[in-house]
Amino acid sequence: MFETVRRHPLKVLTHVAQDPFDAFTAFQEEFLSRFESKDPVRYPADPNWDAGMREAMGIAPDFARAEFATLWDEVIGELRERGMKVGPGSFHAWNDGDAGFVRAIWTLIRFMRPTTVVETGVAHGMTSRFILEGLERNGEGRLWSIDLPPINPVTRQEVGVAVATETLRRRWTYIAGTSRRRLPVLLDRLGQVDLFIHDSMHSGRNVAFEMETAWPRLRAGGAMVVDDIDLNPSFGRFVERHPEHPSFVCTAEPVTPDLRRFNQKGLFGIVLKAPLRLEH
Numbered sequence: 039m040f041e042t043v044r045r046h047p048l049k050v051l052t053h054v055a056q057d058p059f060d061a062f063t064a065f066q067e068e069f070l071s072r073f074e075s076k077d078p079v080r081y082p083a084d085p086n087w088d089a090g091m092r093e094a095m096g097i098a099p100d101f102a103r104a105e106f107a108t109l110w111d112e113v114i115g116e117l118r119e120r121g122m123k124v125g126p127g128s129f130h131a132w133n134d135g136d137a138g139f140v141r142a143i144w145t146l147i148r149f150m151r152p153t154t155v156v157e158t159g160v161a162h163g164m165t166s167r168f169i170l171e172g173l174e175r176n177g178e179g180r181l182w183s184i185d186l187p188p189i190n191p192v193t194r195q196e197v198g199v200a201v202a203t204e205t206l207r208r209r210w211t212y213i214a215g216t217s218r219r220r221l222p223v224l225l226d227r228l229g230q231v232d233l234f235i236h237d238s239m240h241s242g243r244n245v246a247f248e249m250e251t252a253w254p255r256l257r258a259g260g261a262m263v264v265d266d267i268d269l270n271p272s273f274g275r276f277v278e279r280h281p282e283h284p285s286f287v288c289t290a291e292p293v294t295p296d297l298r299r300f301n302q303k304g305l306f307g308i309v310l311k312a313p314l315r316l317e318h
């Protein structure tokens with residue numbers, strides 16, 4: 039952030055003038071994150087998270103795996119053809135959603151057929167693209183994405199580029215700003231959410247805030263997917279506080295070897311909100 043101020047002082051001033059409260063919040067989040075431990079949290083990852091999640095939800099074993107693999111290759115190919123760098127560190131210092139994380143989301147979208155999906159963190163829009171592709175195939179549902187766009191004008195232009203077609207954008211609402219300020223307002227407006235995905239700022243403070251804010255709004259049978267949980271202890275603390283809800287510590291997956299992330303590190307987490315199958 040401080041480097042951005044030095045390199046783009048006018049852009050920073052414009053940004054602050056547009057929404058001083060949000061600019062202050064962004065600064066505050068960044069500043070406070072500097073006091074957090076940078077030691078990774080060594081969660082024991084569950085290599086069978088996929089089977090565990092499917093079993094808990096009653097999803098058939100090979101559900102959606104083949105269609106995901108085809109679409110993943112298609113999307114990666116399309117983005118590279120358009121000259122985009124994809125994968126780890128491809129958007130400023132941020133990573134595009136990796137294959138394991140995105141496949142978990144894809145499976146949930148196709149199985150749950152959610153009407154209301156909220157995510158934080160867009161960058162190139164890899165997760166947004168797959169969520170919207172899934173909703174389109176389902177023929178129902180809408181995605182709200184909260185994202186603090188970078189001040190750097192070059193990277194800023196790349197926000198959401200993976201969501202290229204108008205057909206997909208019809209189901210999408212992009213909300214620019216910090217999740218700390220935008221998420222409570224959005225959730226108040228929506229009332230209830232089927233699926234919540236955290237992929238914005240991965241400070242312990244922000245992850246805890248997003249999970250605790252989204253949880254009461256998540257419907258029973260809904261799911262929460264949280265990226266990069268090994269960067270801070272917030273996911274573990276959350277599941278300790280909510281032991282009655284099934285949770286999984288998941289490893290990233292090398293569907294395409296060069297998109298593998300962090301060499302076995304870079305865990306993501308899933309929490310399913312019980313009761314999973316409501317009696318009628």
Ligand SMILES: C[S@@+](CC[C@H](N)C(=O)[O-])C[C@H]1O[C@@H](n2cnc3c(N)ncnc32)[C@H](O)[C@@H]1O
Nearest residue numbers: 132134135159161164165185186216217238239
């Ligand atoms: C890891 S990237 C998102 C990757 C994306 N989900 C994908 O799969 O391609 C994180 C994004 O969150 C944004 N961000 C950073 N801090 C934020 C905050 N406090 N609130 C909302 N978004 C934030 C970053 O600008 C960046 O676009």
